[in-house]
Amino acid sequence: MNEEKVSQYIKNIDGELWLVEDDRDNLKVSYRIKEIIFTAQSPFQHIMVLDTYDFGRMLVLDGVVQSTEKDGYIYNEMIAHVPLHIHPHPKKVLIIGGGDCGAAREVIKYKHVEELYFCEIDELVVRASKEHLTGVSAGLDDQRVHYLFADGIQYMKEHKNEFDIIIVDSSDPVGPATELFEFDFYKNVFEALKDDGLMVCQSESPFFYRETMDNTYHSLNRLFGHVKQYTAVVPTYPGGLWSFTLASKKYQAFIQPDYEKTTKYFNEEILHASFALPEFMATDKK
Amino acid sequence: MNEEKVSQYIKNIDGELWLVEDDRDNLKVSYRIKEIIFTAQSPFQHIMVLDTYDFGRMLVLDGVVQSTEKDGYIYNEMIAHVPLHIHPHPKKVLIIGGGDCGAAREVIKYKHVEELYFCEIDELVVRASKEHLTGVSAGLDDQRVHYLFADGIQYMKEHKNEFDIIIVDSSDPVGPATELFEFDFYKNVFEALKDDGLMVCQSESPFFYRETMDNTYHSLNRLFGHVKQYTAVVPTYPGGLWSFTLASKKYQAFIQPDYEKTTKYFNEEILHASFALPEFMATDKK
Incomplete structure (x- = not known):
């Protein structure tokens, strides 16, 4: 397995982009990403909008999923x-x-x-x-x-x-x-x-x-x-x-x-x- | 990050044991494990009972979580x-x-x-x-x-x-x-x-x-x-x-x-x- 850090929260694993939600110690959820749509650091937090395979577009703050088009x-x-x-x-x-x-x-x-x-x-x-x-x-x-x-x-x-x-x-x-x-x-x-x-x-x-x-x-x-x-x-x-x-x-x-x-x-x-x-x-x- | 395959479904990541449920293409859930309690291959499927941090003991068949003490x-x-x-x-x-x-x-x-x-x-x-x-x-x-x-x-x-x-x-x-x-x-x-x-x-x-x-x-x-x-x-x-x-x-x-x-x-x-x-x-x- 070939793994590379694309940014603080996004990894490239064997050529695929993944968001790994790892704010919890003992349970991690990983979402496969089609495209990073938007990324910025505000005075308050790190903000991303990602286009994901299973959940459509997704709002992520400080690496934690907040809201998605699917749910x-x-x-x-x-x-x-x-x-x-x-x-x-x-x-x-x-x-x-x-x-x-x-x-x-x-x-x-x-x-x-x-x-x-x-x-x-x-x-x-x-x-x-x-x-x-x-x-x-x-x-x-x-x-x-x-x-x-x-x-x-x-x-x-x-x-x-x-x-x-x-x-x-x-x-x-x-x-x-x-x-x-x-x-x-x-x-x-x-x-x-x-x-x-x-x-x-x-x-x-x-x-x-x-x-x-x-x-x-x-x-x-x-x-x-x-x-x-x-x-x-x-x-x-x-x-x-x-x-x-x-x-x-x-x-x-x-x-x-x-x-x-x-x-x-x-x-x-x-x-x-x-x-x-x-x-x-x-x-x-x- | 140091990652090592312990068995078909269990990984050792930086000294921690994890079950990575990866039967789905675009969504993966990883559970941190305290101990592998039981593991066997039956004529029908691969069977594990794991003791996990968040869900207590867990029955896993062919790498997929079936039932846990917690839920x-x-x-x-x-x-x-x-x-x-x-x-x-x-x-x-x-x-x-x-x-x-x-x-x-x-x-x-x-x-x-x-x-x-x-x-x-x-x-x-x-x-x-x-x-x-x-x-x-x-x-x-x-x-x-x-x-x-x-x-x-x-x-x-x-x-x-x-x-x-x-x-x-x-x-x-x-x-x-x-x-x-x-x-x-x-x-x-x-x-x-x-x-x-x-x-x-x-x-x-x-x-x-x-x-x-x-x-x-x-x-x-x-x-x-x-x-x-x-x-x-x-x-x-x-x-x-x-x-x-x-x-x-x-x-x-x-x-x-x-x-x-x-x-x-x-x-x-x-x-x-x-x-x-x-x-x-x-x-x-x-």
Whole structure:
């Protein structure tokens, strides 16, 4: 076998290009690449858009797969449509993170959302996704979207009683995203929401980051009246099964909102089913 | 990097042992190994039991992960408990395949099952699992279990109107398992079932083997009055999301049977939720 390092994250193995995701000590996933579409170092992280054989185009930050054309819609639909099927009249929505633009793309399918604030720290991720990852971002061209390119942690400290829904679409709790998993941040999110507001965040893998998942639940439970977890299957995330945590001040019931029904994973049956937790996830919540 | 081949499937990379699952062309998963517990070549396949860092002990056939202590219960619970929550009085159950003994372990949790026939072609897989993979097999020591160690395809040709439930717990449709995905085999399964019998089979990944999943559905739909697909998440299977196909001559409704409730994934909410299919799976079934 002839192996050569093409860049920090890409190897040439016997003439084939491979991304080796090796942030975990004991489990590595390798994706065969057709072409390196975009690569850059931003002030915050290393950014790549790759064209892969099995997953189409793929956004990779610091060597970790974030979103792909083949399965990115699952995560993005599930973090966006679930809260929008609970809040009955959201006008002002905030997304923190979500640089692939996929969650924002889903939110704007609801015509009654009047303003979508999009607070992503790294402008270059958004630019790369809008230009090179159109299968996920769809170019995201809508006049209701206000781009902020700011630090979500700082932004949350400065806003009170303002949003109907806040979607925390963070990367893993390492490096810049660590604070997005802490109680102080959630407290500021709580305060930035209106009296009937609700929030959702990704809360990591029930298999590999159980502690993060549980901590998220317990932190939000200290603040909000109604906290529930739900799951979706994201093939390119370790373990496949992924958890989300929904925290609401007032609304709990599912509604049937009017929206552009062009989803590929989400539907009403999945909405209900996603809150059914496997026994190993459910036991300590009972 | 210093890399050395320890065996056909195991590499020593910089002093660490790794199983590299490379049966797919464009996606490879590598598992770090603590210890090689068992390795043998049977008349049918290469068999290993490995102790891994992330997934505990692991059964590997021809280099492909079949079952692990960490997540094997998910697949086994979902292939066993779902049919047993539909057939109201199964006395005679047959498992074809399922050499890790995990599905059989779940079936015997139902005391009203009087006989469990276990038709696995490779006796050595069963012996290795009973001895070295007790986290999955639990040793499988129950007087109702009749071991056959025979070819499931041939066995199905020779039995008519005999079983209440048949569980087809096969490996992937390559090599010896190919025929277990063909119409002629399903026809024989149909005939081996009693007039109110039902069957379930694993029908591969909705992401990576969509054609197999759809073919299974359509083949069984030609034979049985009621065919439905359901899903579970198995972290060590490619894509995480896995499909099962249930085909019944008579019974459709869920029942609440009496059984030993020691499951780790399955519960009544999951039973219902598992039949909610993501939009991309559901559309062509509507």
